[in-house]
Amino acid sequence: MIRTLSAAALALGLLFAAPAARAAGEYDVPPPANLSFQGIFGTFDRPAAQRGLQVYRQVCANCHGLRLVAFRNLRALGLTEAQVAAIAAEYQIADGPNDEGQMFQRPGRASDRFPSPFPNERAARAANNGAYPPDLSVMTKARHYGANYIRALLTGYQDPPPGVEVAEGMHYNRYFPGRQIAMANVLFDDMMEFADGTRATAEQMASDVTTFLAWAAEPEMEQRRQMGVRVILFLLILGGLTYAVKRRVWADVKH
C-alpha cells in the first residue's frame, strides 16, 4: 500500500515536474522490417511464421511465456491437427484436482495454452538477474514501432561505443530505450536448422520470430483486413447511392 502510494506520488511528480522522464529513454528509431504482414493488405507468410514458431520454442520460450496463445490456434499457421497435437504433447500442463484431490501434470492437448517458463514474476526475475522477461503474447502491440521494433531489437546488439559504460548484467542494444537491456543477444547464425532448408541466419530468425509474434498478437489480422475491404467497398457503393438519392430529393429545392 505504502509502495503504491509512493508510486502514485511518483506519478504525480512525473506529471508536474517531469524533466528527467525522457532522458532515461534514448534509443535509435528502428528501420522498417518490411515483413509480409506489414502494409495494409499484408498477410502472414506461413512458412516464415512456422519457422518463427520454431525459433520461439527453441530459444525465446526458455525465458518468455506466450500465455494467451492456445496450441489449437497454430492450425491457422498451416499446421495439421496431428502436428498441433504433437507439439502440445511435448509440454507438461498442470491440471487437477483429480479424484484423490491431487494436482497433477499431464501432456498438453490442442486446447491448452502455451505454459509459461516460470511460475510467476518473482521466479522469472530470480532466474534472470532481477530482470523480467515479459510475456510475448501481445508484444508487437505493446511497443512503439511494433514489429519493426521487435525485429530491430533482436539484431540490434553491438559493442558499446567508446566511453559508454554498460552496467553489470546489461547488454548494449541501440534500439532499446536507454540502450541497455538485461536480455543478452540470443540469436546466432546457424544455431538451428529449419526443416524447409532456409538458412538460419540471425537476421532470418529475427524476421521469422517477429512474424510469428505479430501473428500471436493479432491472430485476427487477415480476417480483419479482408472484412474491412468488403465493408468499405460496400459503404462506398452505398454512399454513392445515398448521395444520388439525396441529389434527387433536393433537386427541386434551392439551398
Add this chain to the structure above:
Amino acid sequence: MAIGLHDSPFKNPVIRWIDRRLPIFTMMQKEYGTFPTPRNFNYFWNFGALAMVNLAIMIATGIVLAMHYTPHVDHAFDSVERIMRDVNYGWLIRYMHMNGASMFFIVVYVHIWRGMYYGSYKEPRELLWILGVVIFILMMATAFMGYVLPWGQMSFWGATVITNLFSAIPFVGDSIVTWLWGGFSVDNPTLARFFSLHYLLPFVIVGVVFLHVAALHITGSNNPLGIEPKGPQDTLPFHPYYTIKDSVGLVVYAIVFAALVFFAPNFLGHPDNYIPANPLVTPAHIVPEWYFLAFYAILRAVPDKLGGVVLMFGAIAVLFVLPWLDRSPVRSMRFRPIAKWAFLLWTVNFVVLTYAGSQPAEGVWVTVARIATAYYFAYFLVILPLLARLERPLPLPESISSAVLRGGGPLPAGAAAKPMEKA
C-alpha cells in the same frame, strides 16, 4: 386538452389503434417527419445525428463486451484479450467499442465547434447548450472509466494520476481520493466500481440526450446564417430532406470508422495499454487518450497542483456560461468579422493544446502550453465580452430564403412546412 382518445391522422388500423391510445406515431411524425427545419443547413448539421448513432453503437457493443469481460485485477487484461481471440467476432466488437469512443469524441468535438461558430448557444438555446455540455462531461467520465477497464499500464496509471487530482482539494482531498479508490490505492475495488459506473453512465447520457433533443424541438434548430426562420419559405420538413442528408453523412462517418476499426485499430491507442497493469513500474510517460490531451495540457501548464486542477475543470466549466459571456446579438460568425478570426485562432489553439498535452511537460512545450492556455481562457473571458461591445457586425440578410434564393422564389412542391410558431 380533453381526456379521451387521441385524434389520429393514421389510416393503418394497427398503427391507428396504438396511436389513438398512445400518440407516439403522431409525435414521431411531428418531431421527425414534418418538423420544420431551416432549409440552409450545411453538413455540419449532420453531427448531432451522428453522435446519436455513435451512442447507440457504444451501448450495443458495450453490452456484448460486458457479457465476456471480468472486472477483476487478476483477470481483466486477459479477459479483454480472450474477447479478442476466443469470442466470435470479439475482436470486431472490441475494436468497434475502442475506436467508437474516439469517433464519438471526434463527432462531438465537431458538433460543439459547430455550435460555437454559428452561435447556437445564444438565446433562446442556452439550456439546450448547457445540456450539451452536461453530455460532454458525462462522456468524458464514461470514457475515462472505460479506459481503465482493460487494466493495462495506461489504464492503471491514468486512473492513478487523474483520481489523485482530487487530493489537491484542501483539507478533504486525501479522504476524497481514498473514498474514490475504495481503498488506499487504485486496486480491485476501484476497477469494480469503474465498471459499474461505466455501465451506468451511458444510460444517464441517453436520458440527457433525450432532454437535449426535447429542448431542441422547442427552440428549433439554428442554421448557418444564425437568423430565425420567418415562415414556411425558410424551412423544409425534416423528412425526407434532412433524413437523406443525414444518411449521406452517416455513410461517410461509417467509412472513416471502418477504416480505423479494420485497418488501424490501435492507431489512436497507446501501446503501453497492452502491457498488463503493474503498480510497481511507472511508465516513462503517462498520457491520457488523445481526446483529453488539450485539458491535460491545461492541467500541466500550471506549476501549482491545485491551480492546475482548477484551471482544467474551469476550462470545461466556462462552456456553461458561454451564452452570457458572448452578448453579441449576432449568432453566426459569418457576420462577425473579428470574432470569426478570434474563434478560428481559438480552434487552432485547441489543436496546439492537444499536441502540447501529448509531449512531456518540459522545455518549450511548457511555454507553448501556457500561452495556449492563456488564449483558451482569454477568448471566453476577455475577447468575446469585449467584441460584443466593440465589433461592428456585417448586415444580416432579411431572411433565410432571401439569402438562399437571392430575392425569393417559389416554394418547392411538397416542401411546405408549417410555419414556426414563434417566428
